[in-house]
Amino acid sequence: MLQAGEWAYSETLKEHFMNPKNILQGENTDDFDGVGMEGNLQCGDQMMVVIKVDKEKDIITDCQWKTYGCASAIASTSVLSEMVKGRTLDAAFHISPKEVALELGGLPDHKIHCSVLGDKALRAAINNYYTRTGQEEKVKQEQAKVICQCMNITDHDIEDAVLEGARTYFELQERTKCGTVCGQCKDETEVLLAKFKHLHFGI
């Protein structure tokens, strides 16, 4: 008979969950150069990322965080805070959820959506730094683009649906109702579906 099995999570993730790195202690964020927050408590995940920046080299020297969420949410913010230290703002801005998941030794599919908030919060913190330091021209907005005009479904909605488990065009329609009226957006939607599946799940 088998004994108590492995966690649903990798050893790396378990380690970051048991001993999270770089938790922001207390409430004060005044010492930091950029603050970003994403998600909300009602949805079950919220993350805040704060950064210190070497202003001459545009390099992140410190990154701390707070997370409300499950084990993979906690561990993914912890590992992200380790990953960004020493990176340039530009390099840090382009960290993808897939890189975070890889660094954690993989995540169960239904947990991927818990790890995407961390890098979003990081990008918000970087943008916040640019705004504070009068470099508004560098702020990169994550603007949503409407794909399905009939149902007003954006590329962000499609990405969220993929993260929540949609793998086929039909499943995507079930979740978002995109393309259920005139159907003209089908080709563009399928391209995005393939893109997000590859981006987040490597499939």
Place this chain on the structure above:
Amino acid sequence: MKVYFDHNATTPLHPEVKREMIAGMEMFGNPSSMHAYGREARANVEHARCQVANFIGAKESEIIFVGSGSEANNTVLSLFVCSSSQCIPGSRRSTIITTKIEHPCVLETAECLAHRGVKVKYLDVDRYGKIDLDQLATLLNDKVGIVSVMMANNEIGTLQDIEAITKMVHESGAYMHTDAVQAVGKVPVDVRELGVDFLTISAHKIYGPKGVGALFVKQGTPYCPLIRGGHQERGRRAGTENTLGILGMARAVEMRMFEMPEEEERLLALKQVLRKGIEEKIDDISINGHPTDSLASTLNVSFAGVEGEAILLYLDLEGIAVSTGSACASGSLDPSHVLLATGVDAERAHGSIRFSMGRETTMQEVEYLLEVLPRVIKQIRNMSTAYIKGGLHAASR
């Protein structure tokens, strides 16, 4: 220390059950066979049926052994899509009434039946998880075929007044089913007193083996099997009987008869200590479920600003087993449907933990839990965004 606070999920085998089952492993005959091997198995199955029937005040002929509580619940609701004259005629009384806090095996079956033309209505519950009899009265009419209301809720422990509900249901000419999986063996259950037509029991919630349960069907009630193709259980549930499981279930029920009376008071005392301890040591919590009409074994608590799966796993690292109504632990994106139905907001539902105790739970275990839990909650809150300056719960600290 390893402690188990998840008895509503399942229970360890009672030592007497284990002994009975080990001895029973020698018995391999098919109860349907006419030779000595078969007769031995048949005798044991029928003896077991008698014990289970006695335990809930039923006749032996009214007990059908099934594979699980879920199977029993599926069977009862599915009577409705059969149009044979032997079954409840779906065409005449094609509405089912159930509640928003049933086990998924009822809710998902109801949903499936709705796709097949059955009308399903869902009763609301109040903040304690009780249904409103006035609402039931407004929904009952001559189109309603069956009403299914769980006796004790698995997540919050709230008990419904099945006797009163059944009276109303029968007055309207409908049949009454109760999923009593969490109630049988914890509170007294007598099918004649309750008056119900169908009642579901599961063995593994009361220190019996997994994979066996029973469905009570009152004599004279229309019935249609879910699993066909055999004469077993008087043609009401095909498939060779799970003799060993049935043996274990009967022994489990017998042990409940001895142990149940003194147990409730003891568990109630433990629950009070646990509840008071949590209230005193941890701020910003709320207790879910009914304060008095509730299982003595079950306490459901929401911790603001922390997510349930994180609590569950940190407690697991300390050897404590609990369960949560958070979305993350269930694999879905929505937190507990039961808590949401009682009006608990999504955040509190994500941060809910169910502690369910049992016959072997001790005061030392409760004390150990009370020692570990405040530390774990503090640790998680320290990294939670809910407690940063301007955060939702910052002011309460």
